[in-house]
Amino acid sequence: MNVYDAIVIGAGVIGTSTAFHLAQLGARNVLVLDRKTIGEGTTSQSSGILRTHYSVQENVELAQRSWSTFNNFAAYLEDEDASSGLVKCGYMIWAAEGDKLEPLRQSLLAQEAQGIALQYLDPVQAKALLPIAQFDDTALICFEPEAGFADAYLVATSFARAARRRGVTIKEGVSVEKVIIENGRVVGVDTSAGRFLSDTVVSTQNIWTPELEQWTGLKLPVRPERHTVIALEGPQAYSYNMPVFKDLASKGMLYGRSYGGNQMLVSEGVAGETLSSPDTEQGDVSLDDVVEIGAQVAERFPSFETAGLATSWTGVYDVTPDWNPVLGALPGVEGLIAGFGFSGHGFKLSPAVGRILAQAALKLPTDVSLKPYALERFTTGQLLVGKYGSGAVS
Template identity: 25%
Template sequence: MSATHDVLILGGGGAGCSAALHLALRGARVALFERGLVGSQASGVNYGGVRQNGRHPAELPIARRSREIWARLPELIGTDAEFEVTGHLKLARSAAEEAELADYMAVAREHDLPLELIGSNSIHARWPWLGPRVVAGAFAPEDGAANPRLLAPAFARAARAAGAEIKEHAPVSEIAHDGALFTLTIGDRTWRAPVALNCMGYWGGEIAARFGEAVPVAPLAPNMLVSEPIPYFIEPNMGVVGGDVYLRQIRRGNVIFGSGRGTSDPAVPWSRPLPEPTLTAMARAIELVPRLAGVQVIRSWTGIDGDMPDGLPVIGPSRTTPGLIHAFGFSGHGFMLGPGIGAILAELVLDGRTDVPLHPFRIDRFALGSAA
């Protein structure tokens, strides 16, 4: 049995499911394939930050585009995925880190990102529960957080309702290209399409390598924790210069935070948090918010994402295979970008272009070296 579609999407994370919906809404015949359940890897087990603050300048146009979609999730997918605009507070713990925050203000202005630089006296007056090591902060009022377990499944449901075929428990082991069509076979069924979107996270590197575009992607397993519920007092989503700890509290009272990396085996796939970074995360969280001392941690977890050497994802057309478009390797910060990435991929497929600059994310940038 065979079926012909316009687009095959490999990977059911936030980017893949968003692409399926945006394509289906414009009449494209779409089939999406996910090895497990949609949102079961990095897109569904991350920290949940919806953050523009502090992003690499190359990512900010995508983040700005995605933030607009986050604002209208209920009309697009039928849920807000518990998205709450709390603001994002990036903290400095030294004069050098404060200087980094000050330098980033120019980047924020260039991209019309509202951002407020807050000095030591003001920051402790505004958030008196911050620890004494905090010397400054940058506050982005448009940012916030959401529930990662809700986002990709909601996009998938909306895509299916719009006519997309969503195949779960459908691992992609073989995909071929004959110069005109991609062919993917699972069991006794075959799908064909002129376009394939590689949205497979860490495993996107394997797909790229099959088409002669090997990249140095590594598995990333962020170490995350959640506490027992306590009275709500931490409103902003928080991070630090250097990114070695991040922390937020949900309205139910639980504090979600993380630091360091767990361990994983992508071949299984299997991932676990580790005790050492878990203890480090607790200490760093208490340093930022001393009132957390003595609060009980009730769960720790991780997942598998693709980590790139420069921290930037691969996004854009293949350099070897017509019709193949990549979007993988988000290096632990792709959750917020997913809705926007899907819209951008749909534009690349149906319009042949997008207004969002993608040159910094091209797949051949590693081979180009210093000439990039």
């Protein structure tokens, strides 16, 4: 009864997507284990932004495939009640004269070459789409109409429900204590609920990936990093029909979107606070952080100079040295597949990543090459370094 075709560790949005795709691709007996509940960890802290804009070209295809799923979510899951909570408002990115301008230009050209629909805007056109902003200092503005935001928790629970309908077993409140390895291959896991056996284990442990490092002896370079997110309510509404934005001209490379149809959800897209250990508990949001982010917002959105703080929270990223994920089989342990180090990209890429992790686990050809995402890149030096510096836009 405790023998499975595949075991997935972690029931966040990546883990539930992987489990769904394992079942969709023919795995008959899949087990998902999570120390908490479905989507309770870092998934629940996601800002939910969906875009295909990346300066790392490999990520664009994953994002493009994922957008297709989000845009047809109920049909993809074959569940008319499934919803991603998608708000299709588009994504606007801009840069001023300076070091971000040419990287943005080159990234947009690469996107177009990959078939992404883009619209180049002048400041008047940009203001028509995002009337609460000013664009006096911008040198390049681009709008991606096939973009927006969605609800990460809702997506994770929808993937989980669709997986269960296909026979997947999900055990919540069960902690994995060890991956069992015999003669260089995985044979199962020991947990707080006993031993479960499988010759295929997929780790989607996110900020808890250092546990996998301890169990396997592999060097898995990932660290937990905390970021502050705030919601501001200004005299002018940030409505649902206004696009998500990315401001490469701001000090913190701000990103934001409508929150609740009236407020602005906003955060910085730069490196955050490195934590000494994995922890999804809410950290303190300092007044200094609120003032710093608020001042940058006011420069771009003048009416928000008098905005009030509606709410705030912290989210934790699993960050690798190049701010991009490790995907696929881990060296030296047959049957062990991993997806970690999403560095803020996880939700955007989750449908495509779940599918390719499932394909790798089942030894099927993957939709997208996993070679650029291999763990070995950190020793060979073939890193997936973004053009904008350290931060979650990559």
